[in-house]
Amino acid sequence: MKQASMIQWARAALVLLAVAVPCATAAAADLTLVQNGRPNAVIVVPPEPPAPPPPANPKARVPPVAKSKWLRAAEAIQTYVEKMSGARLPIVTEGQPDETGMPVTIAVGHTRLAAAKGVKVPSGFKEVVGDPRVFEEEGFVIKTLGELVVVGGNSDGPYQGTLYAAYEFLERLGCRWYFPGDWGEVVPERQTVVFPETDLLSRPDFPIRQVSIGGWIPSTREERQQYDEWARKIKWTSEAFYPGCGDGFLAYLLPPNEYFESHPEFYALGKDGQPSVGRHRTLKYYENTTMLNLSNPDVFAESVKNLQAAFAGTGTSNVRRIVAPNGFGISPPDGAAFDHRPESRALNQNFDYPAYIHHPQTSEEFFGFAARLAREFPGKWVSTMAYAGREMPPQGVTLPPNVKVNYAPISSCVLHAGDDPSCWRRNETIAILRQWLKLTPHVDMYDYNPGFLLGSFVPERDVANFAINAKIYKQLGMKGLRSEGRKAFMQTWISYYVRGKLMWDVDADVAAIKRDFYTTFFGAEAGPHVQAWWDACEAALGATTMHCHEDWLVNHIYTVPFTTRIRAHVEAARKSAMTPKQRGRFDAFALIADHLEAFAAMEEAEMNLDYAEAARQALRCEADKLKLIQTYSFFMGDVKRPDFTNGRAILYTNLAARTSGSAxxxxxxxxxxxxxxxxxxxxxxxxxxxxxxxxxxxxxxxxxxxxxxxxxxxxxxxxxxxxxxxxxxxxxxxxxxxxxxxxxxxxxxxxxxxxxxxxxxxxxxxxxxxxxxxxxxxxxxxxxxxxxxxxxxxxxxxxxxxxxxxxxxxxxxxxxxxxxx
Known part of the structure; x- marks a missing residue:
C-alpha cells in the first residue's frame, strides 16, 4: 500500500493550521495527547533487547549499547510533543507497572498491546541473494483504536520502520523537517495537541532511498550527524543493503602495494605504455586510481583466491576493504579507465558513444569479469557500477542473479524530465536504465544532486524533474536511488525534502508539498511570492532546448533581464507579513535571489568584455554565499575552486590585467x-x-x-x-x-x-x-x-x-x- 490518501494528508495539513488556534477541540475519534499544557498520553514501548555478553578479554574495549529503534522512536515523539506544548509524555516499558494514569496510550513498535488489538505491524528480514524481491519488507502502520494509537514498523535487520512511523506521526501533528538541523525545522506551538483519527499502512516504493553529502563540499562531524538524523525524519535509508561499491574498488582485488613489484602484468597500460597504477601522497600506490588488466587470466584466478581468503577470515590482503558479510563491490577508477595493452584492445568490442565518453566503452570486459566472479561466489552479492566508460549495458554478457548494478548517468541532462520527448539525453538515460533492468532486477541509480556539477550554485530544476522521473523509475522496477549529494542547499533548495517524499511514495502530491512548505516556512502571504520566484527559475530551465549538466551553459537563460523580471516576486514577499522566524528565512532566500542576480550580471559583464566589472560581480556572489553560510552552514561551504565564482574572480582579474592593466x-x-x-x-x-x-x-x-x-x-x-x-x-x-x-x-x-x-x-x-x-x-x-x-x-x-x-x-x-x- 502507498502513503496516506490525500484526505488523510489534508487532515494532517489542517492540524498544522491549528498552530494559530489557542485551544483545539478533539473530534470523537481523535486523540488528545496534551490538554492545556498537561500530558494526557503515555508512550508504551517493548522491552530493550538484552545486552550482549561481555568480551572474553576483560581488557577489550566494550562499545556502548545502542538504544533500540523503537526506543529512539518513542523518544522522538516525546521530544517533539514537548517542543510543541511544553508537556513531556512519559515512556513506559511493557511489563512494568504503568502508574501514570493517562487515558491515551501511544504504543510504539511491536508491542503486545498492538498484537492484542489485532494490529499487524510489518516485520521480517530475509536476505536471499539473487531474489528479485529482496529488501522489500519495509513498512509501518499508524492506527487509532479508541484511546490507543499504534505507531510501529519493521525494525528487523537494516529496516527503520518504527522510526519512520514516529516521524510520520509527528508530521501529522504539524512538525516539519524541510532542511537538516534546527534552521530547517518547524514545530507548531500549542497548549492542546490532538492526533487525528488514522488508519494507515505504508510501504516505500523504493527500498533504497539515499542522498549522500560528501566529497566536493566538506562537512563537519556535527553537520554529518545532523544530516543523518534528518535523513531518518524524511524516511531515507541508512543502510546500503547491497555491498558498497565505489570508484576504484576493482584494484582492491589485487592491491598494487602487494602485487605491482612482482606482477606488473596484472595492471592496465596507459596510452604511454606504462602501467596505470595510481599514486597517493601517503601510500606508494593507490587502489582507487588503479586499473587491472582484465585480459590476464591470472588476474581472475588471484582475485578469486583473495576473495575466498577474505570471506574465510584467513586473508591479510587489503581486499578486505571491499568485502562485506553478504558480498563485495568492484568498479574501475573514476572516469574512463581503459587498458591499452594489445591483448586488452583486441578484446574490446569498440562500441563507441562520443556523446557519453570519448573512447570505446569497456562494458563487455568489465561486466564479463564481474559475471565470472559472481558465478564463483553464488551466495554473495557482487556490486558493480555502470559509469562513464562502462555506462552502456554490455552486449553478449549474461549477468548472474547475484550481480547488482549501480547506474550512474553522469552525462545526462538535468534540465528536462524523462517524459520530455524533445530531450534525447534524458530519453536515452531511461532507455539505458531499461536495458540494465533486463539484465538484472538489482539496479539502483547513482544520480547527481546538484545536477550542475561544477559552477556557481544557481537554482536547479530537480523538484519538477524528479516528480516525473520517480514515477518512471518505479514503473521500470528500479530498486531505488543512491544519489551523490552536496552541502549546497542554496542550489538544491527543497529538492532533498521532496525526494524523500517521492522515494517513499511516487504518487505524493508535489504541488501540495510545495504549498505546505512555502506557506509554512515563509507565511501565508509571503510564501506564494517566494514559490513564484523558484517556479520561474524551474520553468525557464525546462523551456530551453539545451541539454547539459553545467550551470555556465545556462547563462543564456539566467540573464539580467530574466533576474530583473523575477525580482518582483522577491520585493512582493519582502512587503508581506511574516513572523520574525519567517522574516529570517526570507532574508536568506533574498540572498539566494541576489546571488543569482550577481551571476547574471557577472555573465553580462564578461559578454561586454568588462572584466573588472565581472570580477566585482563574482565577488558579490562570494559575499552573498558567505552571508548564507553564516546564516545556515548547509547552504554552502567556503570552498575555493577555479570553476566557482571565487576562481572566476581571479580569472577576470587576470583578463582585466591583460586588457587594461599591468599585463x-x-x-x-x-x-x-x-x-x-x-x-x-x-x-x-x-x-x-x-x-x-x-x-x-x-x-x-x-x-x-x-x-x-x-x-x-x-x-x-x-x-x-x-x-x-x-x-x-x-x-x-x-x-x-x-x-x-x-x-x-x-x-x-x-x-x-x-x-x-x-x-x-x-x-x-x-x-x-x-x-x-x-x-x-x-x-x-x-x-x-x-x-x-x-x-x-x-x-x-x-x-x-x-x-x-x-x-x-x-x-x-x-x-x-x-x-x-
Whole structure:
C-alpha cells in the first residue's frame, strides 16, 4: 500500500493550521495527547533487547549499547510533543507497572498491546541473494483504536520502520523537517495537541532511498550527524543493503602495494605504455586510481583466491576493504579507465558513444569479469557500477542473479524530465536504465544532486524533474536511488525534502508539498511570492532546448533581464507579513535571489568584455554565499575552486590585467556577432574558407559568447543539436601603431577543438578537450604577431565538435602584452 490518501494528508495539513488556534477541540475519534499544557498520553514501548555478553578479554574495549529503534522512536515523539506544548509524555516499558494514569496510550513498535488489538505491524528480514524481491519488507502502520494509537514498523535487520512511523506521526501533528538541523525545522506551538483519527499502512516504493553529502563540499562531524538524523525524519535509508561499491574498488582485488613489484602484468597500460597504477601522497600506490588488466587470466584466478581468503577470515590482503558479510563491490577508477595493452584492445568490442565518453566503452570486459566472479561466489552479492566508460549495458554478457548494478548517468541532462520527448539525453538515460533492468532486477541509480556539477550554485530544476522521473523509475522496477549529494542547499533548495517524499511514495502530491512548505516556512502571504520566484527559475530551465549538466551553459537563460523580471516576486514577499522566524528565512532566500542576480550580471559583464566589472560581480556572489553560510552552514561551504565564482574572480582579474592593466592592453574586441557556416562534409579547409577573399555573404550570423547549441533550433524532434565542423569569420580593426608589435588573439572558449587563421595566414591550433573539462582547458590563444595589418583584419576560426555542446563561446580579444621591464 502507498502513503496516506490525500484526505488523510489534508487532515494532517489542517492540524498544522491549528498552530494559530489557542485551544483545539478533539473530534470523537481523535486523540488528545496534551490538554492545556498537561500530558494526557503515555508512550508504551517493548522491552530493550538484552545486552550482549561481555568480551572474553576483560581488557577489550566494550562499545556502548545502542538504544533500540523503537526506543529512539518513542523518544522522538516525546521530544517533539514537548517542543510543541511544553508537556513531556512519559515512556513506559511493557511489563512494568504503568502508574501514570493517562487515558491515551501511544504504543510504539511491536508491542503486545498492538498484537492484542489485532494490529499487524510489518516485520521480517530475509536476505536471499539473487531474489528479485529482496529488501522489500519495509513498512509501518499508524492506527487509532479508541484511546490507543499504534505507531510501529519493521525494525528487523537494516529496516527503520518504527522510526519512520514516529516521524510520520509527528508530521501529522504539524512538525516539519524541510532542511537538516534546527534552521530547517518547524514545530507548531500549542497548549492542546490532538492526533487525528488514522488508519494507515505504508510501504516505500523504493527500498533504497539515499542522498549522500560528501566529497566536493566538506562537512563537519556535527553537520554529518545532523544530516543523518534528518535523513531518518524524511524516511531515507541508512543502510546500503547491497555491498558498497565505489570508484576504484576493482584494484582492491589485487592491491598494487602487494602485487605491482612482482606482477606488473596484472595492471592496465596507459596510452604511454606504462602501467596505470595510481599514486597517493601517503601510500606508494593507490587502489582507487588503479586499473587491472582484465585480459590476464591470472588476474581472475588471484582475485578469486583473495576473495575466498577474505570471506574465510584467513586473508591479510587489503581486499578486505571491499568485502562485506553478504558480498563485495568492484568498479574501475573514476572516469574512463581503459587498458591499452594489445591483448586488452583486441578484446574490446569498440562500441563507441562520443556523446557519453570519448573512447570505446569497456562494458563487455568489465561486466564479463564481474559475471565470472559472481558465478564463483553464488551466495554473495557482487556490486558493480555502470559509469562513464562502462555506462552502456554490455552486449553478449549474461549477468548472474547475484550481480547488482549501480547506474550512474553522469552525462545526462538535468534540465528536462524523462517524459520530455524533445530531450534525447534524458530519453536515452531511461532507455539505458531499461536495458540494465533486463539484465538484472538489482539496479539502483547513482544520480547527481546538484545536477550542475561544477559552477556557481544557481537554482536547479530537480523538484519538477524528479516528480516525473520517480514515477518512471518505479514503473521500470528500479530498486531505488543512491544519489551523490552536496552541502549546497542554496542550489538544491527543497529538492532533498521532496525526494524523500517521492522515494517513499511516487504518487505524493508535489504541488501540495510545495504549498505546505512555502506557506509554512515563509507565511501565508509571503510564501506564494517566494514559490513564484523558484517556479520561474524551474520553468525557464525546462523551456530551453539545451541539454547539459553545467550551470555556465545556462547563462543564456539566467540573464539580467530574466533576474530583473523575477525580482518582483522577491520585493512582493519582502512587503508581506511574516513572523520574525519567517522574516529570517526570507532574508536568506533574498540572498539566494541576489546571488543569482550577481551571476547574471557577472555573465553580462564578461559578454561586454568588462572584466573588472565581472570580477566585482563574482565577488558579490562570494559575499552573498558567505552571508548564507553564516546564516545556515548547509547552504554552502567556503570552498575555493577555479570553476566557482571565487576562481572566476581571479580569472577576470587576470583578463582585466591583460586588457587594461599591468599585463597588457586590448587592441581590438572579438565582435559579439560573427559570420558563421556549418561544414557538414569538412570542405572548408580544402575550399579555403579562411581566405579574406572568400565569399561569406550567404553565411548566417552567430553570437560569439554563447555556444551554437544555445542559439540554434534542434536538428530533430528529439532535441539533437548539430555536431560537426563550424566556421566563424569576423573582422578586428588594428591601429597602425600596433602593426609589427607582439600581439596575441585570446578566445574565451572553443568546444571541442579549434584552428585559427588571420588574414588567410594560419595562426594556430588548440587540441580537443571535453566540453565540461573546465574553463581553463577550453580557452584558446594564438600568436598574432606579424599577421595583422593596419585597419580591418579578417579572423577565421574553425571549430570541431564531435558530440554534445559545441562552438565558440565567451568572445575574446586581440591584445598587446606589456613589455617586460
Amino acid at each position: 597588457g592592453t586590448r587592441v581590438a574586441a572579438v565582435p559579439l556577432a560573427a559570420k558563421f557556416r556549418r561544414d557538414r562534409f569538412n570542405e572548408g579547409v580544402i575550399g579555403e574558407w579562411y581566405l579574406p577573399s572568400h565569399d561569406d555573404q550567404a553565411w548566417e550570423t552567430k553570437n560569439t559568447f554563447y555556444t551554437w547549441d544555445a542559439q540554434d533550433p534542434p536538428e530533430d524532434d528529439k532535441g539533437h543539436d548539430y555536431d560537426g565542423y563550424g566556421w566563424y569569420r569576423f573582422t578586428v580593426d588594428v591601429p597602425r601603431q600596433q602593426v609589427g608589435k607582439p600581439l596575441k588573439l585570446y578566445l574565451g572558449g572553443v568546444i571541442n577543438e579549434g584552428w585559427v587563421w588571420i588574414n588567410g595566414q594560419y595562426a594556430g591550433h588548440r587540441g580537443w578537450h571535453l566540453w565540461w573539462a573546465g574553463r581553463g582547458r577550453l580557452e584558446m590563444e594564438v600568436d598574432a604577431t606579424g599577421k595583422v595589418k593596419a585597419g580591418p583584419n579578417v579572423v577565421t576560426v574553425r571549430v570541431w565538435n564531435n558530440a554534445e555542446i559545441g562552438g565558440m563561446l565567451r568572445r575574446g580579444f586581440l591584445w598587446a602584452p606589456r613589455a617586460a621591464k
